[in-house]
Amino acid sequence: xxxxxxxxxxxxxxxxxxxxxxxxxxxxxxxxxxxxxxxxxxxxxxxxxxxxxxxxxxxxxxxxxxxxxxxxxxxxxxxxxxxxxxxxxxxxxxxxxxxxxxxxxxxxxxxxxxxxxxxxxxxxxxxxxxxxxxxxxxxxxxxxxxxxxxxxxxxxxxxxxxxxxxxxxxxxxxxxxxxxxxxxxxxxxxxxxxxxxxxxxxxxxxxxxxxxxxxxxxxxxxxxxxxxxxxxxxxxxxxxxxxxxxxxxxxxxxxxxxxxxxxxxxxxxxxxxxxxxxxxxxxxxxxxxxxxxxxxxxxxxxxxxxxxxxx
Amino acid sequence: xxxxxxxxxxxxxxxxxxxxxxxxxxxxxxxxxxxxxxxxxxxxxxxxxxxxxxxxxxxxxxxxxxxxxxxxxxxxxxxxxxxxxxxxxxxxxxxxxxxxxxxxxxxxxxxxxxxxxxxxxxxxxxxxxxxxxxxxxxxxxxxxxxxxxxxxxxxxxxxxxxxxxxxxxxxxxxxxxxxxxxxxxxxxxxxxxxxxxxxxxxxxxxxxxxxxxxxxxxxxxxxxxxxxxxxxxxxxxxxxxxxxxxxxxxxxxxxxxxxxxxxxxxxxxxxxxxxxxxxxxxxxxxxxxxxxxxxxxxxxxxxxxxxxxxx
Numbered sequence: 001x002x003x004x005x006x007x008x009x010x011x012x013x014x015x016x017x018x019x020x021x022x023x024x025x026x027x028x029x030x031x032x033x034x035x036x037x038x039x040x041x042x043x044x045x046x047x048x049x050x051x052x053x054x055x056x057x058x059x060x061x062x063x064x065x066x067x068x069x070x071x072x073x074x075x076x077x078x079x080x081x082x083x084x085x086x087x088x089x090x091x092x093x094x095x096x097x098x099x100x101x102x103x104x105x106x107x108x109x110x111x112x113x114x115x116x117x118x119x120x121x122x123x124x125x126x127x128x129x130x131x132x133x134x135x136x137x138x139x140x141x142x143x144x145x146x147x148x149x150x151x152x153x154x155x156x157x158x159x160x161x162x163x164x165x166x167x168x169x170x171x172x173x174x175x176x177x178x179x180x181x182x183x184x185x186x187x188x189x190x191x192x193x194x195x196x197x198x199x200x201x202x203x204x205x206x207x208x209x210x211x212x213x214x215x216x217x218x219x220x221x222x223x224x225x226x227x228x229x230x231x232x233x234x235x236x237x238x239x240x241x242x243x244x245x246x247x248x249x250x251x252x253x254x255x256x257x258x259x260x261x262x263x264x265x266x267x268x269x270x271x272x273x274x275x276x277x278x279x280x281x282x283x284x285x286x287x288x289x290x291x292x293x294x295x296x297x298x299x300x301x302x303x304x305x306x307x308x309x310x311x
Numbered sequence: 312x313x314x315x316x317x318x319x320x321x322x323x324x325x326x327x328x329x330x331x332x333x334x335x336x337x338x339x340x341x342x343x344x345x346x347x348x349x350x351x352x353x354x355x356x357x358x359x360x361x362x363x364x365x366x367x368x369x370x371x372x373x374x375x376x377x378x379x380x381x382x383x384x385x386x387x388x389x390x391x392x393x394x395x396x397x398x399x400x401x402x403x404x405x406x407x408x409x410x411x412x413x414x415x416x417x418x419x420x421x422x423x424x425x426x427x428x429x430x431x432x433x434x435x436x437x438x439x440x441x442x443x444x445x446x447x448x449x450x451x452x453x454x455x456x457x458x459x460x461x462x463x464x465x466x467x468x469x470x471x472x473x474x475x476x477x478x479x480x481x482x483x484x485x486x487x488x489x490x491x492x493x494x495x496x497x498x499x500x501x502x503x504x505x506x507x508x509x510x511x512x513x514x515x516x517x518x519x520x521x522x523x524x525x526x527x528x529x530x531x532x533x534x535x536x537x538x539x540x541x542x543x544x545x546x547x548x549x550x551x552x553x554x555x556x557x558x559x560x561x562x563x564x565x566x567x568x569x570x571x572x573x574x575x576x577x578x579x580x581x582x583x584x585x586x587x588x589x590x591x592x593x594x595x596x597x598x599x600x601x602x603x604x605x606x607x608x609x610x611x612x613x614x615x616x617x618x619x620x621x622x
Binding site for chain 2 (some may be wrong): 003004007009010013014015016017019020023024025029031033034035036037039041042043044045047048049050059081082084086088098099102103106109110113114115116117118119120121122123124125126127129131133135137
């Protein structure tokens with residue numbers, strides 16, 4: 001049983017209440033606490049030997065732990081507010097290591113105006129685990145969900161995809177500013193951050209929105225790392241496959257009504273000249289995820305991973 | 312370096328912002344998100360072989376993980392709203408074990424009207440770790456802090472103390488209802504939940520309130536477990552010492568102006584006939600924590616642990 005199956009088994013029994021606008025199954029929980037804006041609530045953990053290695057500089061590990069949560073707040077178009085840090089440390093730890101983790105956390109928090117309002121340290125018989133709990137807010141009419149994509153909508157993605165494990169997964173910039181600008185200027189019908197890979201995360205949008213999508217192969221922005229690793233090592237994933245299926249890109253993937261697409265590309269280029277934005281396809285009424293290239297249309301199967309089939 | 316010293320070293324560098332009403336150093340962080348009430352924000356983790364053993368039934372482990380956070384919300388007189396659960400599991404885990412943990416979490420959450428709005432499972436090379444992030448709210452004029460105790464205030468504690476590790480630490484009832492009733496009927500000048508032991512947690516109040524206290528030895532409510540364990544095993548802590556220094560009681564410790572004390576005891580007895588409430592002493596302008604008994608007054612030294620000294 002994988003994590004997805006486990007969650008499917010646990011979900012129906014989770015207790016709810018009237019405060020929950022969106023529960024498990026989106027980038028953040030959306031809670032209505034009676035204020036003018038919704039409260040966004042997110043936790044995310046990074047674990048030694050899974051999300052980072054003992055060789056990873058701990059400043060970058062601390063930074064990544066918070067950046068992942070910030071990316072989820074961005075995916076809802078939220079404004080991050082305050083975080084609590086849970087640090088599980090091996091019985092024998094070096095105080096300087098903890099200070100390095102906090103240096104990474106504190107620097108990124110300061111950059112995004114996030115308060116670190118407390119937390120705890122506990123001993124863990126395993127390696128280091130950092131769990132970040134993050135609060136944010138979003139105007140009730142600007143909260144971007146996975147559900148909401150409509151047939152005909154244009155599909156956009158920021159940045160260039162694939163090969164993140166070569167370094168970007170530690171140093172990516174959460175797209176808070178970009179997401180805020182998007183919802184302040186356009187009607188974003190659905191949004192997610194790309195953490196499982198473009199194909200996998202687009203499937204989350206399609207499932208929540210009950211639609212399908214057709215992507216244009218040549219429009220998918222492929223990172224330099226994904227291209228170079230294929231050149232350096234013939235056994236590496238083809239660059240397009242890496243862009244479709246590598247995890248941890250932490251870019252924004254979103255849909256807008258088709259009439260907004262040109263104005264969006266135009267405005268984006270002026271506002272964020274250094275952040276690529278690509279229109280990669282469109283939402284379809286037909287379910288499923290399809291890729292169009294010179295040879296025709298192929299169906300992409302499975303979550304995150306693709307099996308190319310001749311049409 | 313212990314956890315306290317580590318925190319003292321990290322605290323000054325934590326970034327803040329205008330939303331933080333109370334940051335690290337109270338039972339919960341208090342955040343102002345612009346709504347009519349303050350938002351309470353808490354995380355707490357339980358770790359296998361530290362907070363529970365592999366033999367502990369996992370329903371009770373799940374229950375405890377949430378109950379600890381509820382106790383912290385109670386300590387601020389808050390109303391719990393929604394939780395996120397982070398579950399770190401060994402590489403080979405039994406799905407039924409996860410279901411047992413969630414059964415304990417779900418039952419307690421339902422009992423207190425708390426939504427479980429999501430979370431994540433991750434692999435951990437060590438044992439099981441459950442981190443709970445909990446949101447609550449509290450009216451701005453009812454939020455009970457550690458700071459606020461005044462010389463002359465009466466010191467109260469709920470329940471009976473000591474010996475919690477014999478079972479109560481897994482099955483304690485978080486004092487949400489009691490705390491709400493307290494702030495709805497009386498002016499609570501300071502409050503904390505007893506997790507480190509009565510002496511240790513009272514010190515937190517005294518430090519935050521910049522006062523001292525004198526406790527009446529004979530008034531301290533000692534649990535049956537603390538009394539019996541001394542009778543069964545002569546090397547066990549004396550029962551009074553257990554009541555003063557054992558951890559994980561999860562009772563409320565609070566102060567009220569002296570003129571409220573009689574009305575409080577009277578009203579409490581009618582409202583919560585099955586929950587003991589004891590007036591155990593008074594706040595003093597003189598700093599430090601003192602214990603009065605038939606022999607005179609002794610000073611209690613150190614955090615949580617006591618060295619009896621002849622006066």
